Amino acid sequence: MKKPVSRRVALKSLGASVGAAALLPWLSEEGVQAFVSIQQTAATPQPRVLSASQYAALDSLVEAIIPADERSPGAREARVSDYIDLLLDEGDEALRQQWLDGLAAMDAEAVARFGMPVAKLPAERLDQLLTDASRNEQQPQTALERFFVLTKQATIAGYYTSEIGIHKDLRYKGNQVLAVFHGCLTEDGQDCPHCGQKPVPSSDRKL
Amino acid sequence: MFQASTGRQPAADPTLTLDLSAITAESRKQADLITPRSGPWDVIVVGSGAAGGMAAFQLATAGIKVLLLEAGRMIDVPKEYRTMEWPYQSLRRHRLPPDERPLAIAEYNFVDRPYGNDPRFANYKKLTSYAGNAFTHNWVVNEKEHPTTGTPYAWVRARVLGGKTNFWGRGALRYGPLQFKAATLDGFDVDWPIGYEDVAPYYDQVDRLLGCSGTMEGLQQVPDGVFQRPTKLNCVEVSFKRAIAKMGRHFIPGRAGVTTDGVLHNKYRSRCMARGRCGRGCDLNAAFHSPTALIYPARDTGHLTIRPYSIVSEVLLDEGTNKASGVRVMDMATREVMDFRARVVVLGAGCLDTTRILLNSKSSPYPTGLGNTSDALGRYLSEHLMGIRGSGFIPTRIGTEPTIDDARPVGPYVPRFRNVTDKHPDFIRGYHFQGGGGAGEYPGFATTIPGFGKAFKSNVRKFYPALLSLGGFGEVLPVKDNRVTLDPQVKDAWGVPVLKFDFKFGDNERKMARDMADSLEEMLRAAGAEDIRITREVLPEGWSIHEVGTARMGNDPKTSVTDKFCRLHDVPNVYLADASPFVSGGTQNTTWSILAMCWRTMDFLKEEIRAGRV
Numbered sequence: 062m063k064k065p066v067s068r069r070v071a072l073k074s075l076g077a078s079v080g081a082a083a084l085l086p087w088l089s090e091e092g093v094q095a096f097v098s099i100q101q102t103a104a105t106p107q108p109r110v111l112s113a114s115q116y117a118a119l120d121s122l123v124e125a126i127i128p129a130d131e132r133s134p135g136a137r138e139a140r141v142s143d144y145i146d147l148l149l150d151e152g153d154e155a156l157r158q159q160w161l162d163g164l165a166a167m168d169a170e171a172v173a174r175f176g177m178p179v180a181k182l183p184a185e186r187l188d189q190l191l192t193d194a195s196r197n198e199q200q201p202q203t204a205l206e207r208f209f210v211l212t213k214q215a216t217i218a219g220y221y222t223s224e225i226g227i228h229k230d231l232r233y234k235g236n237q238v239l240a241v242f243h244g245c246l247t248e249d250g251q252d253c254p255h256c257g258q259k260p261v262p263s264s265d266r267k268l
Numbered sequence: 269m270f271q272a273s274t275g276r277q278p279a280a281d282p283t284l285t286l287d288l289s290a291i292t293a294e295s296r297k298q299a300d301l302i303t304p305r306s307g308p309w310d311v312i313v314v315g316s317g318a319a320g321g322m323a324a325f326q327l328a329t330a331g332i333k334v335l336l337l338e339a340g341r342m343i344d345v346p347k348e349y350r351t352m353e354w355p356y357q358s359l360r361r362h363r364l365p366p367d368e369r370p371l372a373i374a375e376y377n378f379v380d381r382p383y384g385n386d387p388r389f390a391n392y393k394k395l396t397s398y399a400g401n402a403f404t405h406n407w408v409v410n411e412k413e414h415p416t417t418g419t420p421y422a423w424v425r426a427r428v429l430g431g432k433t434n435f436w437g438r439g440a441l442r443y444g445p446l447q448f449k450a451a452t453l454d455g456f457d458v459d460w461p462i463g464y465e466d467v468a469p470y471y472d473q474v475d476r477l478l479g480c481s482g483t484m485e486g487l488q489q490v491p492d493g494v495f496q497r498p499t500k501l502n503c504v505e506v507s508f509k510r511a512i513a514k515m516g517r518h519f520i521p522g523r524a525g526v527t528t529d530g531v532l533h534n535k536y537r538s539r540c541m542a543r544g545r546c547g548r549g550c551d552l553n554a555a556f557h558s559p560t561a562l563i564y565p566a567r568d569t570g571h572l573t574i575r576p577y578s579i580v581s582e583v584l585l586d587e588g589t590n591k592a593s594g595v596r597v598m599d600m601a602t603r604e605v606m607d608f609r610a611r612v613v614v615l616g617a618g619c620l621d622t623t624r625i626l627l628n629s630k631s632s633p634y635p636t637g638l639g640n641t642s643d644a645l646g647r648y649l650s651e652h653l654m655g656i657r658g659s660g661f662i663p664t665r666i667g668t669e670p671t672i673d674d675a676r677p678v679g680p681y682v683p684r685f686r687n688v689t690d691k692h693p694d695f696i697r698g699y700h701f702q703g704g705g706g707a708g709e710y711p712g713f714a715t716t717i718p719g720f721g722k723a724f725k726s727n728v729r730k731f732y733p734a735l736l737s738l739g740g741f742g743e744v745l746p747v748k749d750n751r752v753t754l755d756p757q758v759k760d761a762w763g764v765p766v767l768k769f770d771f772k773f774g775d776n777e778r779k780m781a782r783d784m785a786d787s788l789e790e791m792l793r794a795a796g797a798e799d800i801r802i803t804r805e806v807l808p809e810g811w812s813i814h815e816v817g818t819a820r821m822g823n824d825p826k827t828s829v830t831d832k833f834c835r836l837h838d839v840p841n842v843y844l845a846d847a848s849p850f851v852s853g854g855t856q857n858t859t860w861s862i863l864a865m866c867w868r869t870m871d872f873l874k875e876e877i878r879a880g881r882v
Binding site: 125127130132135144147148151153188191195198199209213214217218219221222223224227231232233234235236238240241242243244247248249253255257 | 352354355356359360361362363365366391499500501502503504505506507510541542543544545664665668669670671672673674675676707708709710711714715718719720721722724725726728729732
């Protein structure tokens with residue numbers, strides 16, 4: 062796990078005075094532990110709302126939406142189902158029912174077409190199921206299509222706010238203590254290796 | 269209550285549920301210590317944001333005894349500014365706890381006022397404005413305790429030391445001649461009674477005192493300042509800049525009320541370390557926040573007394589001398605009512621709350637409110653038109669490895685280009701765009717990428733470094749009938765009458781919005797952007813949090829509330845320190861102008877006090 066900058070590290074990197082030390086962030090060890098426990102890949106899920114079979118179905122769906130690939134783990138390892146379970150636990154009854162009905166409809170569709178529930182479907186069958194459910198993503202018509210959009214949005218929210226999504230998949234590099242922000246290197250009169258742009262000749266630049 | 273209706277306990281989340289007992293206990297102790305007999309004070313300042321903070325700083329550092337009244341509590345800056353917290357540090361990924369919720373965009377227009385009365389919010393203990401989030405929710409007010417009536421209005425208020433400066437957007441732009449002399453240029457309404465030359469020296473001093481990052485551009489629509497090290501444009505922004513330069517438009521580094529080089533004589537602040545999370549409260553205090561930049565240094569002079577939990581309901585008038593004698597305060601928690609006295613009252617509660625206090629200050633000489641002999645009080649409400657925005661993917665960065673693109677206090681800025689030298693056939697005044705691009709922490713655009721699976725995931729990565737998005741800020745014309753009044757029936761949780769809004773965007777704004785959307789699309793096309801998406805609907809009224817004008821300044825007491833030094837025409841010892849005296853709002857974010865105007869007003873007041881005229 063990438064650790065947040067501790068007070069000590071932040072102080073050191075800043076060369077800050079004692080006066081400034083009092084103003085540095087308060088980082089709670091308990092706070093860090095709380096999310097670690099739910100996100101540790103190996104931890105057994107303890108859903109508050111979903112049954113074991115509902116959790117398994119949801120876990121298959123979110124992993125199919127954002128799967129593991131050569132670059133990074135997918136939604137399963139990022140514990141997106143735990144995130145959604147917490148969302149449901151704290152949401153209202155209508156939201157819970159919407160999800161439970163959606164999961165039931167997906168399972169019913171899987172059984173009707175392939176004779177087994179979502180959690181047991183081989184990858185290509187699950188892919189077929191979702192390909193059909195995602196057909197009208199812009200304007201979903203059926204219950205299954207609407208549930209696909211709901212699940213996709215929650216998967217995006219859960220995955221790209223996770224450590225895996227932010228650091229391993231997107232390789233987001235900000236939110237660090239930096240001496241200076243550089244931006245496009247053409248701004249400093251150099252060729253920029255990131256975008257291939259050339260600097261404006263100095264004769265054309267304003268002083 | 270939410271828990272009662274579901275029988276569920278919310279998950280413990282110590283990063284989100286901060287223990288504020290120490291700071292609330294300290295606030296209580298401090299409030300109890302200060303009674304009307306603790307004085308005397310020379311000046312009472314109401315509010316502790318940009319206006320109240322600057323007023324207190326100017327007066328206290330000049331040796332004048334100040335009582336600062338803040339409606340909320342004190343702030344625990346190191347604990348409450350959670351600048352670098354990752355979303356996965358919170359179980360809820362920075363969602364609010366289950367018994368709190370912000371108003372959604374559509375609800376502003378489709379839910380009746382007061383918003384907090386609607387049954388759909390019955391299960392929530394706290395309903396905030398749209399600005400309520402995991403970082404601000406302890407600061408912004410509960411709409412259930414602070415209702416509004418009348419037309420829809422997204423009124424963002426914060427009751428805590430420092431007010432909205434704890435989470436402001438840091439845009440530090442100057443008004444220029446185009447704003448102060450707008451009426452001369454286009455014939456609409458009236459000019460300000462002062463010009464840019466009157467305020468420019470104060471903008472300079474604000475830049476030097478607080479630190480302002482920017483580049484010298486020589487543009488009359490947004491004058492240059494005394495700048496510290498500027499921010500840089502990232503790759504997609506350079507592409508966009510080069511494309512629109514061919515159209516004669518500028519894309520310049522944003523101007524930020526953030527010290528990038530450090531400031532002198534302030535032990536509470538450090539320079540910017542390019543972390544890019546300023547809106548949560550900058551725990552280095554490189555961003556301007558009123559507590560560390562102004563109030564703590566003012567308190568260190570020994571001339572400033574701060575009383576938290578002090579809700580000011582009205583300014584008290586001595587009818588014999590026609591002068592204000594002080595203010596009436598209700599303690600937020602104990603509800604004890606106290607009258608605090610001083611020689612001068614400075615109101616800096618924010619444009620609309622200052623106006624509300626004045627409207628509620630009724631006496632036989634001023635039956636419709638103090639300062640309202642002109643009937644201009646509460647009228648000419650203006651702010652900025654928002655909602656027109658657009659995005660696209662810039663080809664130079666599609667499919668590239670992400671770089672650090674967001675490590676700066678504000679994104680770049682397209683200064684106003686309409687009605688500067690030309691004359692637009694459809695509308696007067698103008699607009700600007702703010703925005704930026706590149707890799708941000710959260711790829712919000714992912715919901716627009718179709719499909720699922722490996723192709724979806726790799727497409728999110730492919731477009732992630734290439735996004736550019738911009739949003740417009742347009743001038744809203746100040747018109748007499750866009751106004752607030754006191755609601756005759758509805759009161760807030762402390763018994764103070766609430767504001768009734770009668771405020772709607774007009775024809776000029778609608779035509780301007782259309783042109784904003786068209787010009788934004790035109791610029792994104794010029795930059796060769798892919799998958800251009802333009803939002804053409806405006807956001808609800810009030811969204812900009814840039815309200816100005818409800819106690820406008822002027823030379824004629826028959827048509828204006830204050831004189832050119834923001835002093836009430838009616839009563840000579842009441843001064844307005846916030847944006848309520850501004851005659852028009854331009855397109856610029858208001859905070860830097862509030863700070864400069866307040867400094868100017870306080871210089872005048874200091875001289876009045878020195879000369880023994882108050």
